[in-house]
Amino acid sequence: MKTLKTVTLLASKQQTTARAFSTTTLITSQKCPHLNSESSSETSTLNKQPLKRFDEMPGPKGLPVLGNALELAKHANNPVQYFTELAAKYGDMVRTRVFNEKMVLLSDPQLARVLSREEEGRITLKAGRHYSLDRGYPLIPLFAYTHENWNDMRQVLNVAMKPQFVNEIILPQLTELNSDLLQDIIKHFKFDKERQQFYIEDPNRDVTSPYAFGSVLKSILGGRLSKEKLSQFGFTVRQFIDDGNVGADLITKLQYLPQIYKYYKTKDYKEFERVLDLTHTRVERMMELYKENESGKARLVEYFEERAKESNMDSKCVGACTGALFNAGTDVTAKVLAILLYRVANEKDYADRMYEELVTVFGEPTLDEITSENGLVVTSEDLKQLRLCKNFIDEVLRVDHIIPIRNTRYLSKDIELGGYLLEKGTLISFLDELNTQSKYVPRGCEFLPDRHEKGSDLSEPKGYLGPFGRGARKCPGERVAGIEVYLTLINVVRHFKLAHSNGDQFPPLSADKSMMFMDASKYRLFFTPRDHLINHLKQLNKYQ
Numbered sequence: 387m388k389t390l391k392t393v394t395l396l397a398s399k400q401q402t403t404a405r406a407f408s409t410t411t412l413i414t415s416q417k418c419p420h421l422n423s424e425s426s427s428e429t430s431t432l433n434k435q436p437l438k439r440f441d442e443m444p445g446p447k448g449l450p451v452l453g454n455a456l457e458l459a460k461h462a463n464n465p466v467q468y469f470t471e472l473a474a475k476y477g478d479m480v481r482t483r484v485f486n487e488k489m490v491l492l493s494d495p496q497l498a499r500v501l502s503r504e505e506e507g508r509i510t511l512k513a514g515r516h517y518s519l520d521r522g523y524p525l526i527p528l529f530a531y532t533h534e535n536w537n538d539m540r541q542v543l544n545v546a547m548k549p550q551f552v553n554e555i556i557l558p559q560l561t562e563l564n565s566d567l568l569q570d571i572i573k574h575f576k577f578d579k580e581r582q583q584f585y586i587e588d589p590n591r592d593v594t595s596p597y598a599f600g601s602v603l604k605s606i607l608g609g610r611l612s613k614e615k616l617s618q619f620g621f622t623v624r625q626f627i628d629d630g631n632v633g634a635d636l637i638t639k640l641q642y643l644p645q646i647y648k649y650y651k652t653k654d655y656k657e658f659e660r661v662l663d664l665t666h667t668r669v670e671r672m673m674e675l676y677k678e679n680e681s682g683k684a685r686l687v688e689y690f691e692e693r694a695k696e697s698n699m700d701s702k703c704v705g706a707c708t709g710a711l712f713n714a715g716t717d718v719t720a721k722v723l724a725i726l727l728y729r730v731a732n733e734k735d736y737a738d739r740m741y742e743e744l745v746t747v748f749g750e751p752t753l754d755e756i757t758s759e760n761g762l763v764v765t766s767e768d769l770k771q772l773r774l775c776k777n778f779i780d781e782v783l784r785v786d787h788i789i790p791i792r793n794t795r796y797l798s799k800d801i802e803l804g805g806y807l808l809e810k811g812t813l814i815s816f817l818d819e820l821n822t823q824s825k826y827v828p829r830g831c832e833f834l835p836d837r838h839e840k841g842s843d844l845s846e847p848k849g850y851l852g853p854f855g856r857g858a859r860k861c862p863g864e865r866v867a868g869i870e871v872y873l874t875l876i877n878v879v880r881h882f883k884l885a886h887s888n889g890d891q892f893p894p895l896s897a898d899k900s901m902m903f904m905d906a907s908k909y910r911l912f913f914t915p916r917d918h919l920i921n922h923l924k925q926l927n928k929y930q
């Protein structure tokens with residue numbers, strides 16, 4: 387059952403309304419031009435209307451004491467569908483309650499943006515906190531309470547977000563992985579004789595996961611996943627990712643169960659401890675193996691160290707932040723990249739146009755991009771010229787977002803939001819799903835990259851919450867992820883034509899515990915190599 391951190395509830399309804407005009411933080415949203423009047427989300431204080439209370443917000447009827455606990459528990463395996471139904475029925479702000487803990491489901495992306503920027507409160511992952519304190523490890527922001535000093539550690543993570551580091555570190559490091567990515571794709575090719583095309587059994591597992599892992603490694607530690615280094619790891623990339631996923635599932639499960647593990651190590655907690663110990667040792671091992679910067683180019687770890695020193699933090703903090711970035715940055719990006727490939731396969735006209743754009747910027751594709759040590763050299767000047775590719779990526783991130791319930795904030799103070807007074811301790815989650823989004827974005831359910839052209843009639847209204855969030859808690863890996871997405875798109879489109887097994891329809895995403903993903907066992911992804919590769923693939927005996 388999903389229960390949330392216990393909150394101290396405020397006083398009576400009368401007190402609440404009386405305070406409504408005084409001590410709260412005002413959070414408003416611009417009125418969306420595509421929004422009908424019924425679902426307007428401007429705060430009523432602008433019209434000097436009294437603020438409404440949480441209980442006045444539309445939402446499913448709850449039971450005495452339990453609130454909506456049973457309903458939420460019933461849908462725990464598919465919360466996205468349930469929350470989408472709630473949003474369709476009750477509107478942009480839906481209230482639910484688990485015992486005395488208040489939750490709001492917010493579907494207005496502009497209000498979500500303002501909230502993300504204004505509110506720094508976030509739920510604490512309790513099992514991770516307990517584990518770190520038990521082991522004497524520093525608390526990463528996800529494990530710290532909002533009232534604690536989480537910001538010093540967060541400033542270390544934020545080093546990865548500095549705009550100047552895209553040009554100085556992230557892109558120069560990641561462009562060197564271009565040929566590895568293409569070689570890895572080819573390595574996993576199987577030939578479908580009937581279709582006379584190649585396919586990859588599981589693009590996420592086989593290609594995009596190792597690439598996402600390797601990209602975090604390269605940008606932070608400047609290292610490559612060479613055979614020699616891998617043999618010294620003592621673990622495989624797959625094991626790192628799989629154990630990370632086990633840890634993520636268990637931390638979510640333990641969050642919603644009584645914290646018995648504080649007194650007695652339950653089976654789940656022991657397993658959680660085991661995988662976290664493994665991750666910890668593995669990150670330490672990688673930091674040791676790549677202590678010397680083998681790339682000869684700037685890398686992030688030195689800047690993490692510098693930032694940590696400024697706040698008098700020791701090297702353990704740098705290790706903890708590096709671990710957090712590996713954990714948070716691999717699985718999610720791998721899933722996004724796999725979906726991107728299916729989109730390229732689905733949008734054939736766009737893929738052709740992107741190919742032309744890439745030829746204009748980089749020239750005709752060559753075999754050397756696959757066989758040379760680093761592959762195609764991509765600079766930030768090149769990226770600036772890739773307008774179609776940029777629009778395509780923006781649309782993939784808008785339409786195919788894999789975390790539809792996200793940017794959750796745990797109110798650290800009372801606020802006014804969308805005409806309501808919401809009390810400290812309320813949990814607000816943003817639901818970003820096409821049906822709800824299409825109230826704000828013209829033809830929002832359609833995949834139309836050109837909407838991201840400046841001045842397009844179909845553009846998202848200004849002030850939208852992007853896929854990585856905003857404010858102090860936004861994703862610190864945004865720039866690393868952004869470059870990974872670009873480079874994957876560039877390399878794949880230059881060398882292959884893609885198709886999938888679901889005809890003209892984009893294959894529907896599946897849901898696992900908290901994320902959406904493309905299920906490759908249901909929908910196959912096919913590759914047709916461009917002409918310059920055919921001999922190479924014949925020499926590799928791939929056509930059998």
Ligand code: HEM
Pocket residue numbers: 502526527528540543546602710711712714715716718719722789792793794853854855856858859860861862863864866867
């Ligand atoms: C396309 C891929 C990615 C998407 C869509 C994504 C999205 C997000 C979102 C929505 C959040 C929560 C933000 C909030 O609460 O407002 C987040 C947090 C986070 N992301 Fe990402 N992310 C991606 C890739 C990455 C990468 C590559 C890294 C590491 C290099 C990373 C590291 C993190 C970390 C460490 C946090 C937690 C930050 C904290 O504790 O304050 N992410 N991400």
